[in-house]
Amino acid sequence: MRLLLLHLLLAATAVMATAQDKVSLSGKWQVHLSVASNESDQTCTLTQEGNDLTGTCGSDQATGKLTGKVEDKTVTWTYKSEYNGAPLTIKYKGTLEGSSKITGSVLVEEYSVEGEFTATLAK
Helix, strand or coil: CHHHHHHHHHHHHHHHHHHHHCCCCCEEEEEEEEECCEEEEEEEEEEEECCEEEEEEECCCCEEEEEEEEECCEEEEEEEEEECCEEEEEEEEEEECCCCEEEEEEEEHHHCEEEEEEEEECC
C-alpha cells in the first residue's frame, strides 16, 4: 500500500511540474528588429491556444495578422502586411528565454533579407 501511494505521489508531482513549465505567450509583445542594418520596432499581440499562435503585429507603417506555432521553447510566426502597396511577409523563428523574452531570426521573404529580433512581454 505504501509503495502504491509513493508511486501516485511521484506521478502527481511530475504532472504538476510539467504544468508549471508551460508558459502562455498570450499578451502584448514589444518586438525590436534589426534587418539589413535597419532597426525598427513593432507591437505584436499574441493569443496562444495549445501550440497555435494567432494575433496581430503592427508598427506606425502597417498592421497585419499573424499565425504561428509554439513547440517546446521554439516559437515561430508569420506576419503578412504591405510595404509601399506591395505584399510583405515576415517570418520569425525564435527561442523562448524565460517567460517574457524571445530572441531569434527574421526573414523578409519578398526581399530575401534576414536579420534578428528580440521580443519582450509588455508590462
